[in-house]
Amino acid sequence: MDSKQFKEAAASAIDEIANYYDTIEDRRVVSDVEPGYLKKLLPNGPPQEGEPWADIQKDIESKIMPGLTHWQSPNFMAFFPSNSTFPSMLGELYSAAFTAPAFNWICSPAVTELETVVLDWLAKLFNLPECYLSTSHGGGVIQGSASEAVVTVVVAARDKYLRETTSHLSGLELEDAIAHKRSRMVALGSESSHSSTQKAAQIAGVRYRSIPAPKETGYTINGAALEEVLKECKAQGLEPFYLTTTLGTTSTCSVDDFASIASTLSKYAPPNVPGEIWVHVDAAYAGAALVCPEYQHLTASFEHFHSFNMNMHKWLLTNFDASCLFIRKRKDLIDALSIMPSYLRNEFSESGLVTDYRDWQIPLGRRFRSLKIWFVLRTYGVKGLQEFVRKHIKLGEFFARLLKTRPDLFEIITGPSFALTVFNVVPRTGGKAEQDKLTQDVYELVNKRGEIYITSTVIGGVYAIRVVSANERAEEKFLQKAFNILVSTAEEVRNGQASQSNVNEVIKDVKGVGEVAVLSANGSAS
Amino acid sequence: MDSKQFKEAAASAIDEIANYYDTIEDRRVVSDVEPGYLKKLLPNGPPQEGEPWADIQKDIESKIMPGLTHWQSPNFMAFFPSNSTFPSMLGELYSAAFTAPAFNWICSPAVTELETVVLDWLAKLFNLPECYLSTSHGGGVIQGSASEAVVTVVVAARDKYLRETTSHLSGLELEDAIAHKRSRMVALGSESSHSSTQKAAQIAGVRYRSIPAPKETGYTINGAALEEVLKECKAQGLEPFYLTTTLGTTSTCSVDDFASIASTLSKYAPPNVPGEIWVHVDAAYAGAALVCPEYQHLTASFEHFHSFNMNMHKWLLTNFDASCLFIRKRKDLIDALSIMPSYLRNEFSESGLVTDYRDWQIPLGRRFRSLKIWFVLRTYGVKGLQEFVRKHIKLGEFFARLLKTRPDLFEIITGPSFALTVFNVVPRTGGKAEQDKLTQDVYELVNKRGEIYITSTVIGGVYAIRVVSANERAEEKFLQKAFNILVSTAEEVRNGQASQSNVNEVIKDVKGVGEVAVLSANGSAS
Known part of the structure; x- marks a missing residue:
C-alpha cells in the first residue's frame, strides 16, 4: 500500500467510522454471535498473495461488526463506559504513524x-x-x-x-x-x-x-x-x-x-x-x-x-x-x-x-499514548470536560428519579453515585431469594433482547442491576427508553408473562458462554 | 468534534502522515532536541475552552516533530526496526473506533x-x-x-x-x-x-x-x-x-x-x-x-x-x-x-x-490488536512477507560486503545475521583499548551528526557498532550512504581530523542525557 493507496483506503475507512458513529444507536448494542462464529467465516490461513484494501474493508461490516459489542452506543449502560472520541482516534493514528x-x-x-x-x-x-x-x-x-x-x-x-x-x-x-x-x-x-x-x-x-x-x-x-x-x-x-x-x-x-x-x-x-x-x-x-x-x-x-x-x-x-x-x-x-x-x-x-x-x-x-490525551484535553478544554462529567451526573439523577416513580417495581440499593445507580426488582411476594431470582431473570432477559446492555452485580449478598450511562452519545431519551424496557420486562417476568421456559433458555444461553458469573466478579475497572 | 469535523480533520491528518512517510528520508533521523525542550514550548495546563483541530494539528509539525526519532526513515539502522505500515495504521484506527x-x-x-x-x-x-x-x-x-x-x-x-x-x-x-x-x-x-x-x-x-x-x-x-x-x-x-x-x-x-x-x-x-x-x-x-x-x-x-x-x-x-x-x-x-x-x-x-x-x-x-495483524497479513500476503524479510537479509549481506572492502578500517565481529552486522573500527596502532576507544568515538560522532542512526554494543568485552536496516523504506543506496559515512568518519577520527575537543564535546553531549550507556545494556527487544 503506497501513500496514494493509503489516502484512498484511509478516506474510505474514515467514512465508514464516521458513519458507524452516526448510526451506532441503530445497531443491537450487545453482540449475539455464538462462540466460535468468526472462525467459520474466515479461511484457514492468510492469503498467499496480498489483497486490495477494498476486499479487506468489506469484511469489517460483514464479519467483524456482528461480533462487536458497541461501547459507544447510547444504549450501552453496562460495566463502566469506555469512551472513544474522534480527537482521541486521531491521536492513536498519529501514534501509529510515529511508531x-x-x-x-x-x-x-x-x-x-x-x-x-x-x-x-x-x-x-x-x-x-x-x-x-x-x-x-x-x-x-x-x-x-x-x-x-x-x-x-x-x-x-x-x-x-x-x-x-x-x-x-x-x-x-x-x-x-x-x-x-x-x-x-x-x-x-x-x-x-x-x-x-x-x-x-x-x-x-x-x-x-x-x-x-x-x-x-x-x-x-x-x-x-x-x-x-x-x-x-x-x-x-x-x-x-x-x-x-x-x-x-x-x-x-x-x-x-x-x-x-x-x-x-x-x-x-x-x-x-x-x-x-x-x-x-x-x-x-x-x-x-x-x-x-x-x-x-x-x-x-x-x-x-x-x-x-x-x-x-x-x-x-x-x-x-x-x-x-x-x-x-x-x-x-x-x-x-x-x-x-x-x-x-x-x-x-x-x-x-x-x-x-x-x-x-x-x-x-x-x-505514544500522551498524544491522544493531549488532543482530547485541547479539543474539549477544561470546561468541556467538566460539562461532559456533569452531564452524566445529571443523567444518573434523572434515571434514579425514574426508578423512584415505581417503588412497587424497583428498589434503589445505592446511588446515583458518579452516574451509577444500583437497584433490584421488587417481587410481588416472597423474600430475598425471590427478589434475587426475579432481579436476575429480569437482568438476563433484558440483555438477551439486547436493546440496551446492562451489568449485574452481587452487593452485600444481594443480586442487583447496575445502570451507568456515561458515553458521549448518552441522552435522557435513552435512559427513558432503558427505564421503559426495565419496567416492561420486570412486569412481564413478575407476572409470569415471560414463560419460565423462555427465562430458562435465556439463562442457559448466557451461562453457556461462561461469562455472566465473571462479569460481576471482575467488573470493568480494567 | 462531530463526524463532519472528524472527516475534515482526519483527511488533513492522513495527508500529513502520507506526506511524512513520503519525505521521511529528508528529516534528520535522530532527534537533536535538548532534554526538556517540549515543556518550554507548551503552556502550563490545558486550555479552558476547546480548540479547533487546525490549531492542534499545527503543533505537530512545530512542536512534536523536532522531538521525534524517525524509526521509519531508511536512515534508521539502530536497535532493531519497529516497522509501521499503512494497513497497520488503519488497523489501529479501527481498533480505536471499536474501543x-x-x-x-x-x-x-x-x-x-x-x-x-x-x-x-x-x-x-x-x-x-x-x-x-x-x-x-x-x-x-x-x-x-x-x-x-x-x-x-x-x-x-x-x-x-x-x-x-x-x-x-x-x-x-x-x-x-x-x-x-x-x-x-x-x-x-x-x-x-x-x-x-x-x-x-x-x-x-x-x-x-x-x-x-x-x-x-x-x-x-x-x-x-x-x-x-x-x-x-x-x-x-x-x-x-x-x-x-x-x-x-x-x-x-x-x-x-x-x-x-x-x-x-x-x-x-x-x-x-x-x-x-x-x-x-x-x-x-x-x-x-x-x-x-x-x-x-x-x-x-x-x-x-x-x-x-x-x-x-x-x-x-x-x-x-x-x-x-x-x-x-x-x-x-x-x-x-x-x-x-x-x-x-x-x-x-x-x-x-x-x-x-x-x-x-x-x-x-x-x-483490538489482532485487527492490525489481520490487515497486514492480508495486504502483504505470505509471499509479500517472505519477500520483505528476504530483502533485508540481502541488504545485510550487501552491507557486510561493503565492510569487507575496507579490512584496513573495519573488522566484522558477527554477521550478517538476520540483517544485522556487528563490527568495530581498526586502529592504526595500538591494541584493544585503542580499538574500543576509536570505535566508540566513531559511533558517537556518526550519531551526533545524525545523517544515519546506529547503535553500539559491548560484546565479549569488545566495544562494537551494530547496523541493521530492516524497515519498509530500506534500500541499498541508504546502506551505501551509511557505509560512506562510516568510512569518512572512521578516517577522520583515526587521522585525528576530528579534533579531540570535538569528540569530547560529542561524548559529553551524548552522555549528558544519560542514554548511550543504557542503549547497549537494554537493546531494543521491547
Whole structure:
C-alpha cells in the first residue's frame, strides 16, 4: 500500500467510522454471535498473495461488526463506559504513524516529554497534592490499564517494604529474613476493591486479604475496619505492606473514607518510616470527576498516600488504553523496576533531566499514548470536560428519579453515585431469594433482547442491576427508553408473562458462554 | 468534534502522515532536541475552552516533530526496526473506533475470536509445532511487548514449579516449603539474553543467573553451558525453574543451540515431570524470519519447550504493539493468572468454547490488536512477507560486503545475521583499548551528526557498532550512504581530523542525557 493507496483506503475507512458513529444507536448494542462464529467465516490461513484494501474493508461490516459489542452506543449502560472520541482516534493514528518502542528518551524524546507535560497537567486538573507532580519527587506515567498499574505499585511496595525493613541485616541473616517476610506479607484490599488487587498479589507472590465493606458503611472501608484487620494480621504474624483504597468501587461507585484510613495508618504504620503501608487509590472510573471542583475535596488525604490511578480511557473521552498512574515518590517505582545499577541511575534519572519511563512500568517498550490525551484535553478544554462529567451526573439523577416513580417495581440499593445507580426488582411476594431470582431473570432477559446492555452485580449478598450511562452519545431519551424496557420486562417476568421456559433458555444461553458469573466478579475497572 | 469535523480533520491528518512517510528520508533521523525542550514550548495546563483541530494539528509539525526519532526513515539502522505500515495504521484506527476494554468474550466477541484466528495463522506460518495451536492445548495471545511476555511466562513458570513440587505437602509444611523454595528459585538466561528476563525475575521475586555465552560459541548458549550452570545451582542449593533461550539475540542476532539445550534438559529436568524447567524462546526480532521456509528448521526443538514469542511490531510490518506469545499448555498460564476458582474455570475455559484472554496476561483490559495483524497479513500476503524479510537479509549481506572492502578500517565481529552486522573500527596502532576507544568515538560522532542512526554494543568485552536496516523504506543506496559515512568518519577520527575537543564535546553531549550507556545494556527487544 503506497501513500496514494493509503489516502484512498484511509478516506474510505474514515467514512465508514464516521458513519458507524452516526448510526451506532441503530445497531443491537450487545453482540449475539455464538462462540466460535468468526472462525467459520474466515479461511484457514492468510492469503498467499496480498489483497486490495477494498476486499479487506468489506469484511469489517460483514464479519467483524456482528461480533462487536458497541461501547459507544447510547444504549450501552453496562460495566463502566469506555469512551472513544474522534480527537482521541486521531491521536492513536498519529501514534501509529510515529511508531517508536520508546523505551528511553532518545528513542523519540517527544514521547517521553509530552507524557510528562500532560500528566502534570492532569495532576493539577485533578487537584492532586503537589507531591504527585514531576516537578516534585513524584510524577505520572501512562500505563495500559488500572490493573497493570496495580501490579506495578504492588511490586514496588513489596520491594520497598522488604528493603526498608531488612536494611539493618546482611548475609545469610538478610536472606532468611527476606524469605520469611515474603511468606508473611499481605496486600490488603476491601471487599469492594476491584479484583485486580488480588491478581496483583498473586503475580507479586504475596498473600491477599480483603477488608469487610458492609452495607452499614455504604460498602466502603474506613479507618476502624482497617484497624481491625491490621490487628488480626499482627496476631497471626502477617505483615501488611500494601492497601488498595477506592474512589468509585466497581459495584456501586462508593468512596472509601480516606481521612480515617490515613489517620489509622499514622498510628499503625506511620508514613515515611520503614514498614509503612503503601496506599494506592484506585479511581479508575470515578477519578474523572475530579476535573470538577465540586469533587476535589476528595483528594484532601492523598498527600498521605503513595499512588493514585485514573483511566482517561473510561469516562474521560480517550480511547483505551490510557491509564494514568501518579506516584508520590518516583524513586520507589524506579528502585523496583530499573535493572540499572543505582550508581548509574542516580547520576541521570534522579537529576530529573531525563525520564526513563521504562523504569516506571513492567514492560520495556511503550506507545505514544500522551498524544491522544493531549488532543482530547485541547479539543474539549477544561470546561468541556467538566460539562461532559456533569452531564452524566445529571443523567444518573434523572434515571434514579425514574426508578423512584415505581417503588412497587424497583428498589434503589445505592446511588446515583458518579452516574451509577444500583437497584433490584421488587417481587410481588416472597423474600430475598425471590427478589434475587426475579432481579436476575429480569437482568438476563433484558440483555438477551439486547436493546440496551446492562451489568449485574452481587452487593452485600444481594443480586442487583447496575445502570451507568456515561458515553458521549448518552441522552435522557435513552435512559427513558432503558427505564421503559426495565419496567416492561420486570412486569412481564413478575407476572409470569415471560414463560419460565423462555427465562430458562435465556439463562442457559448466557451461562453457556461462561461469562455472566465473571462479569460481576471482575467488573470493568480494567 | 462531530463526524463532519472528524472527516475534515482526519483527511488533513492522513495527508500529513502520507506526506511524512513520503519525505521521511529528508528529516534528520535522530532527534537533536535538548532534554526538556517540549515543556518550554507548551503552556502550563490545558486550555479552558476547546480548540479547533487546525490549531492542534499545527503543533505537530512545530512542536512534536523536532522531538521525534524517525524509526521509519531508511536512515534508521539502530536497535532493531519497529516497522509501521499503512494497513497497520488503519488497523489501529479501527481498533480505536471499536474501543472495548475487551477483558472477556462478551465485551466484544470479535476481539477475542479474531485474535485466536490470526494467532493460529501465525503459528502455522512460523512452523511452530502443533501443540502451540489453540486447537491443541496451547494457543497464542497478543501481549504489549516481548518484555511483558517474559514477565507473564516467568510468573506462570514460578507458580507451576511451586505447585508441582509441593503437591505432596499440606498445612504448615506446605507453607514452609513454598517460603523456602521462593528464596532458592532461579530464573536463567544467557549473557546474550535481553535484560527483560532479569527484570522479570525481579518482578516475580526470584533470583536471576546468566549462563556464559562466549565468543567461542558465537555468543550463544548450548546444552553443555546449561549443564554446568545447572550443576552449580544444585551444588549451591538453588532451584532453577525457568530459562530464556534466544532466537536472535539483541547484540548480535545469534541463535542458541536449541537441540542440545533440549537434550540437556531431558536429563536434568525432564519435561512433563514436576520440577521441569520452563523454556521460553525469545524470538522478538528474528522470529519474523520464520515466515521463510529456509529458516523453519529452527523450530525443530520447540515441542520440548514451553513458550515462544515474536514481535510482529519489530520486523513484520505491524506497528507497536503486537507481541505474539505462543504457549504450549494454556492451562499453565491460566492457573497462574486467573483469579477465578478452578472449579468455575474448568467448566468453561477448559472447554475451549470461550477464551478469556484476561487470564493469559497481566493486565485485565485489552485492545483490538489482532485487527492490525489481520490487515497486514492480508495486504502483504505470505509471499509479500517472505519477500520483505528476504530483502533485508540481502541488504545485510550487501552491507557486510561493503565492510569487507575496507579490512584496513573495519573488522566484522558477527554477521550478517538476520540483517544485522556487528563490527568495530581498526586502529592504526595500538591494541584493544585503542580499538574500543576509536570505535566508540566513531559511533558517537556518526550519531551526533545524525545523517544515519546506529547503535553500539559491548560484546565479549569488545566495544562494537551494530547496523541493521530492516524497515519498509530500506534500500541499498541508504546502506551505501551509511557505509560512506562510516568510512569518512572512521578516517577522520583515526587521522585525528576530528579534533579531540570535538569528540569530547560529542561524548559529553551524548552522555549528558544519560542514554548511550543504557542503549547497549537494554537493546531494543521491547
